[in-house]
Amino acid sequence: MGRTFPIFFITSLIVVACAGSPASPTPMPELVHVRLPMGYIPNVQYAPLYLADARGYFREAGIEIEFDYSTETDGMTLLGAGEVQFSLASGEQVLLARAQGLPVVNVLGWWQDYPVAIAARAETGIKRPEDLAGKRIGLPGTFGASYVGLRALLDAAGLTESDVTLDSIGFNQVQALVAGQEQAVVVYANNEPIQLEAQGVSVDVIRVADYVHLASNGLVSNETTIASRPDLVRGMVRAFLQGIRDTISDPQAAYAVCKTYVDNLAQADQAVQTEVLNASIEFWKSDRLGYSDPQSWANMQDVLLEMGLLDQPLDLEQAFTNSFLPSP
Numbered sequence: 001m002g003r004t005f006p007i008f009f010i011t012s013l014i015v016v017a018c019a020g021s022p023a024s025p026t027p028m029p030e031l032v033h034v035r036l037p038m039g040y041i042p043n044v045q046y047a048p049l050y051l052a053d054a055r056g057y058f059r060e061a062g063i064e065i066e067f068d069y070s071t072e073t074d075g076m077t078l079l080g081a082g083e084v085q086f087s088l089a090s091g092e093q094v095l096l097a098r099a100q101g102l103p104v105v106n107v108l109g110w111w112q113d114y115p116v117a118i119a120a121r122a123e124t125g126i127k128r129p130e131d132l133a134g135k136r137i138g139l140p141g142t143f144g145a146s147y148v149g150l151r152a153l154l155d156a157a158g159l160t161e162s163d164v165t166l167d168s169i170g171f172n173q174v175q176a177l178v179a180g181q182e183q184a185v186v187v188y189a190n191n192e193p194i195q196l197e198a199q200g201v202s203v204d205v206i207r208v209a210d211y212v213h214l215a216s217n218g219l220v221s222n223e224t225t226i227a228s229r230p231d232l233v234r235g236m237v238r239a240f241l242q243g244i245r246d247t248i249s250d251p252q253a254a255y256a257v258c259k260t261y262v263d264n265l266a267q268a269d270q271a272v273q274t275e276v277l278n279a280s281i282e283f284w285k286s287d288r289l290g291y292s293d294p295q296s297w298a299n300m301q302d303v304l305l306e307m308g309l310l311d312q313p314l315d316l317e318q319a320f321t322n323s324f325l326p327s328p
Contacts, residue, residue, distance in 0.1 A: 031064040032232055037075035037087040038067055042262040044277045045190070047254040048110075048284075050261045052243030061235030067261075075220070079104045085225045086236060090114075091215025091300045092148045092309075094319055099310055103223035106320035108237050109292035110244070111216035111283045113209035116149025117189035119177065122202040126184050129157030129206060138169040138182035146186045149208045152303050156211040177201065190279035198272045209283075213293065215300040215320070216283070226321075237324045241290050248281055288328050292320045 038046065049067065052058055058065045075087025076094070080102030089097075089104075091114075097104045118137070120126035126135065132154065139146050154160060169176050173185035174195050187193060193205050208214065219240055221233055247254040255274055259265045265273065297316045304310040 029062055031059065032062055033064045033066065034058075034086060034232075034236065035066045035068050035084050037078065037084060038069050039075060039088050040071070041069055042067075044255065044258045044262060044265065044273050045280045046261070047247045047251075047258050047277060047280075048240060048243035050243075050257050051246045051254055052239045054257045054260070055243075055246070057239035057242045058236075061239045063232070063235060063239065076102055076104055079220060079222045082222065082224055085221060085229070085232065087220050088217060089220045090145050090217045091297060092145060092304060094215070094220055095297075095301060095304055095314060096309060098314055098319055104220050105223060105226060105318070106215070106218045106292055107221045107226070107233055107324050108219035108240055108290040109216070109296075109320070109322075110218045110240070110290065112286045112291075112293075113207075113283050114145075114149060114152075114212075114214040114216045115188045115190050115280075115283050116145055116152075116208045117187055117193070118150070118153060118184050118206040119173070119187045119193050119196065119203045120184040120206075121177065122204050124183055124204075127204045127206070129153045129159070129211065132157065132184065132206075133159055133163050135183045136165045136167060137184045137186065138167045138173060138176045139186035140171050140173075141168040142166065148300075148303060148307070149214075150186050151307050152208050152212050152214060153206060155303065155306060174199070177203070190283060191276055194272055194275045194279060198269065212299055212303070213296045214303065215292065215296040218290075218292065218320075230324075234324050237290065238326075241325075244284055244289055247277075248285065251277055251281060288325065290322075290325050292322055294320075 053065050075084070075089055076097035078084045079087050080097060094104055094106050118132065125131065137150065139150060141147065154164070167182060173187050173192050176182045177185050177196060178199060178201055189205055189207050193203050196203050219237065226233055255277055294316065297320055301310065301313060301316060305313065
């Protein structure tokens with residue numbers, strides 16, 4: 001007759017056997033590689049993106065991020081061709097690309113105000129757009145956000161290009177003003193004026209944002225990605241927004257993270273670079289972070305039409321969306 005084992009012993013053997021069999025690990029979902037054209041060199045102004053990467057917000061969204069700093073990279077062309085899913089770009093870039101038939105769409109309004117401005121030595125008395133009449137103005141060139149911002153300021157004063165002298169000087173605005181080469185220069189309000197003041201040059205700054213509200217820098221995707229991979233867009237927006245929130249709430253921590261992404265930042269003038277970051281943060285703040293104001297897009301279109309860069313009005317509802325932002 002076979003031997004009978006107590007029920008509790010059999011149960012114990014089952015438990016031990018189960019415990020001894022390692023559970024199969026849950027496979028991690030494969031990360032989606034996202035190459036993000038930045039449009040500029042590594043800089044503290046990208047702090048929200050660096051924080052989102054360093055703190056794992058992109059990975060939590062299933063994204064492996066790659067920052068592409070190549071100045072030759074044309075983000076709008078790549079987006080239009082479907083070679084990348086996202087790019088950083090300003091409002092005028094989006095509208096000009098759509099006018100060329102490229103299906104790009106702003107999905108997050110990062111900068112709430114246009115950062116372009118005019119800087120002039122305080123002793124020149126150039127304090128308002130009207131004061132630019134007859135002046136020599138240095139700017140990177142007759143292209144891009146600097147040129148659009150300048151034209152917006154001239155228009156606000158009832159001036160045209162023929163009322164001023166434009167001098168294409170590349171990105172040497174600080175040196176040109178220090179040397180007295182120009183009476184005024186087109187700058188970014190969060191950057192060059194701070195550098196000039198640090199060199200002992202007192203300047204007056206005329207900000208575009210004080211005269212007209214224009215669609216500014218943001219995260220741009222394309223219609224194909226939005227239609228076929230809305231979760232990817234939503235995850236990218238969510239991670240970016242968290243990086244913006246973290247930067248606003250703790251700029252010092254954000255600056256520390258930037259040191260691992262920006263070469264030579266540790267050796268740079270920390271006071272100046274910290275002020276650049278703090279000034280940039282003021283352009284990002286909003287009651288609803290990431291929101292694109294329809295009026296700012298309409299204003300940008302009006303400027304481009306006035307400049308002759310657009311031949312006819314576009315359907316602005318196709319150029320931007322707030323649908324990927326969290327509900328207010």
